[in-house]
Amino acid sequence: MKNKVLKILFFLIVGGVVLLMYSCSQSPEIQTYETSKEAAKVKPDYTGLTIPPNIAPLNFSVMEDGEKYTVRISQKDKEENKIEIVSKSKDILIPHKQWSKLLKQANGSTIQYEILVKNDNQKWIQYQKFSNTVAKEMIDPYIAYRFMKPIYTWWKDISIQQKNLENHETRLLMSGMDFKNGCINCHSFINNKPETFALGYRSTHYGVGTLYIKDKHIEKIGNKWGYTAWHPSGKLAAYSLNKVFQFFHTAGIEIRDVIDLDSAIAYYDVETRQTETVPALSDKNRMETYPCWTPDGKYLYFCSGEILWENRNIVPPKEYAQVRYDLMRVGYDLENNCWGQAEIVISSKETGKSIMLPRISPDGKYLLFCMCDYGCFPIFQPSSDLYLLEISSGQYKHLDINSDYSESWHSWSSNSHWVAFSSKRNGGNFTRTFLSYVDEEGKFSKPFIMPQQDPSWYDRTLETFSVPEFITGAVEVCPEALAMAAMKKDKIESQTPISGATPKTKPQDWEQIRE
């Protein structure tokens, strides 16, 4: 009997507490408020964007002082599926399910945000609404990027991570710490698919090499691949061999700088496991780098710069600030393994700048590239901006999405409507990934930072996000398996056959520096 009474009492107390919590979570109707003429400042800046219909909640902080915050998000002129968040904290965390419902409903139209802040005088201030357009085109659900502290000379704890853009979940793809503080770089996927990709690594214990992953099967290739581009067929990968060195400046926003003293492009045949090159891609008087295939696989675009120095061992050579790369392309016939003659697409003499990182949209319409004042490493060049080339017309334009700082490492989504790129726009030192919508006319919308669950997370994160690559699903190979593959002794030996045109290279001697 006594136990029964106690049980009833217990359930009553629990029920009461639950009810109390529920009632507290409901916002009281705000009867009176003053209206501000300005929109509330929010961080990250998620105002006036075009957002994907499948993006995770864009949580933000309201940068206005107050005791309480109310945020209402709804489709413009529709009350259905309206989200209301009441918070004592500046951080506004949007419920995921409600957010997804709202975006589904608002697909192709606009959602608006209403922000009310209760100030110290207990008065509610209503700020001007701001809105976002929900695009019809989905974004690829995953993005893989390199995650590490800003590296100058030493490295530690470098990893490749994959983030689900639909729900904020982040998973490790591979960690350098799993193979005695190794370095990982140059992750490249075939047609944005997660099943087949290559990963470069180097380690003082296990040497340098490349992991080739296909359907969870991992092969270790003894050569270090630089910047890699997969032929759309997946049958061969073109990659650069770079004699790359880092040096430093005594002043400036970015004191790091990188120079290739020599470089060439080779390609690896997956079936024969052989590495080859052709004179068009390994001219001894030029440096070829950053290969990129057209979606039909008939052309390989790449960057090529003239070697201005005699001695290829002085770092940096006096002429380091005069090195500028042209955008070039070379035809290729896969069936006959036949290469054409290299031709200049955009000349650096014409632009006065160095052209880097060509990336062609999967629909083959556009080529996105960087231009900076000099050199081969745009992420260390505050002058680096993104440009868009319309392939059919050969016209290119400077994009509005650029900032005063470096923009680089861009990637197209599989539907050619979303672009992810690395930018240092938040102060010039920390690389972050930004997303932007591209319409049919090649117009880019205002870029926004890749969302995180905690809106203030970026403010205290000292890691950089580099080389963002869209993928259509998660990579299912476990990180430990990749590390084990990097550590094992068995590997595919594939001789780099570059001689004559460019002196035969020894990749193991070439320190690859990437951010």
Added chain:
Amino acid sequence: MQKIGKSYIVGLSVARKSIFWGVFFFYFLLIIRPELLYHSLGRMNSWPRFMVSKEFFWETICNCGGLLVYLSALFSLCMSLPWLGTLFITLIGLACWWVGKTVLGKSIFKGIWILAYLPSLSIIFLYNRYSNLMTELLGLAISLVFLAIYTKCLFAKQYKRICIFGGIFVLMMIIAKEYCIYFAILAGIFEMLHSKNRIVGFCYCIIGMIIYGAGYNFYGWSANFLDINYLSTKTDRALLYLIYSLYIYFLVLIGLGSVSIRKTGEDKKKSKYVSGKIVLYFCEFIVLAGLSWIIHNQQYISQKALLESGYMSWNRDWEGILLTAKERPPVLYNILRYYDINKALYETNRLPEEMFNYPQDKQSLVLIEEEGIFQEVKNEIYFRRIELLIELGNIGVAEKLAYELLVNVGEHPLILSQLALIHLAKGEEETASYFLNKYKYVWKLGTEMEYVGLKEWHICEEEGIEVLTKSDIVQQAQKNRYPINDVFGKYSLSNYYSELLKKNPCNRKAYDYMMASLLLDKKLDEFAGCLPDLTRFGVKQLPRHYQEALAIYLQSRGMKDIKRWGIQPEYLHQANTFLQSFVKCKKDRDLAGQMLLKDFGNTYYYYFMFATVGEQK
């Protein structure tokens, strides 16, 4: 008679424990000094930084062994408050002693209580090397606690014991990773010698070995764990091996004791107090005192002096640094101590007056590390070099080094504050705010807050970045900032002084360090060329060492233009006397050195004649 003897012995036992733990506590507090342990940036290389955030909690805890890492990061903070750190270590020592005593109490050797003290003595021994052992200690403590739990089940049925062992082993793997091996081996030895089915105990040990022995570089792990690489002398190693041999001996005794208990069933009988025990107690006391003395003598004095010097430098205790330099001249890891000495002299405006009163090393001025130096010390050198570069105004080089240190050491508050300062000096407030935001999440306690630079950052947490931008430390860094965008190769300050002085002729530190550098290099022509610039700083009378150097310079030039230099005649006379004495014993350079040391040991003449550039005097 029996009663008197018993109370006497009990009293003696209590007194012995009190003395031991009292000495333990005060030795750690006053001789080892936990604040020195905490101060050492280099040691913090393996010292996980605790952060007040959910992310840090989950990121740490989700890894295998994460709880131990989290706890050791948390408890490492105790060291910043000396009494708390001491109390914590004493409690761990007490826990080890208690478990040892409890276990020993079940053996036939329960009278030999000295064995229970050995773990505590080894804690002191290892802390005397100034290593951070928090993770290891907590790992050991957790294993011992679980061992104590396991020993309670020794009389349970075999299958139950196996289940309990398995459960504890898995739990320990989750919370303490490799430290589960302690538990497995200890429990295995117990089981082997206690149970009828000894193979089970053997399997316990094997499980531990297989999991962490196979596929793991066992030698590397054990060498690393035992800190063997850090023990430089044979005596150090011999002593450590002795302590660990005693551990093994101790374990065997426990096992034998257990067998004895099982056979005789004496465990429930109380021990008898006999007069002979007084002698035993006395012997134990002597042995303990002897061991303690040996351990005390094994303290790394030079390492301690280095840490003391660095700690005093944090606290701007310049007189303390100079006093320590006289009491315990630099012997090992010289460079940082030399640097501290010169910094203390500079900060008290005595560098050109007294620098040759102290041992000198040319490389210390620019903090070029010695070959074969430990990574931990390298980190500390890096940190101080960044500090020097910021003070001199060479922000670009400082930035590079600070980021390298960030990667290597982690998000240490000092490094975060240095990076924030660097970016503020460059006018990059947004970037600086990242470091200051992160800085808020790192716990800072006690001695760390004494660091003068950090006090200002603490203000920033309250009042915002604008206040900090106007602070003296940032203004000074901006004022001295090296403006030219050159490309720099290998680290060297020698070329920067003149550029720094061109930008800011009032950069007194650059001037004083340049002159000191020229004196140490014995480049008297260049020194004389720069000497007239001293008037910029309102100096009316040439400092002592400048006069001495000038006297040598003028002697070498046949005493031309003496009046132009404004040298006092007494220095010319001194130089003359020195040279005459030197010429007398010229044939025997060592003898000359010894003879002149007394009267001229603290002069530039002596350095000029006897010091080889790059070597200490």
